[in-house]
Amino acid sequence: MSGIVVVTAATPGGPIGFTCQSFASLSLDPPLVSFAAARTSSTWPRIRRADTFCVNVLAADHQELSAGFARSAGDGVDKFAGVPWRPSPTGAPVLDGVSAWIDCILWNEYDGGDHTIAVGRVLDLGAAPDRLPLLFYRGRYGVTTEPPDP
Secondary structure (H helix, E strand, O other), X not given: OEEOEEEEEEXXXXXXXXXXXXXXXXXXXXXXXXEEEEOOOOOHHHHHHHOEEEEEEOEOOOHHHHHHHHOOOOOOOOOOOOOOEEEOOOOOEEEOOOOEEEEEEEEEEEEXXXXXXXXXXXXXXXXXXXXXXXXXXXXXXXXXXXXXXX
């Protein structure tokens, strides 16, 4: 089971972001978080250049956001079309209605095979305790004991 996040950044060309389910708290002192971006991602290199980013913990009713930000950024796809957001303290997009957001600066990157493990130093954060997170379990959103469809 994993929570679903959207990692966002502000760039000169506009806001960018991608869906990620490999997010974790890493350290309290200093405050660090980590996530893994696929080496094939065209969005992660652009976020890396931005140097700051925001991790948006999606809420249970954000399945459409999860799917929308999982699309390839190629072919001129505007993942932010119709998606309300506000800037974090560093300017990265905080998506409306998220369970939590974590504003970061890139701390380091590590080889993770076919992924890049990114570590961010937490600069600021916020949470909406009444907004349950979106979970992915056994091939589908939500938690169930039912086996996934074949």
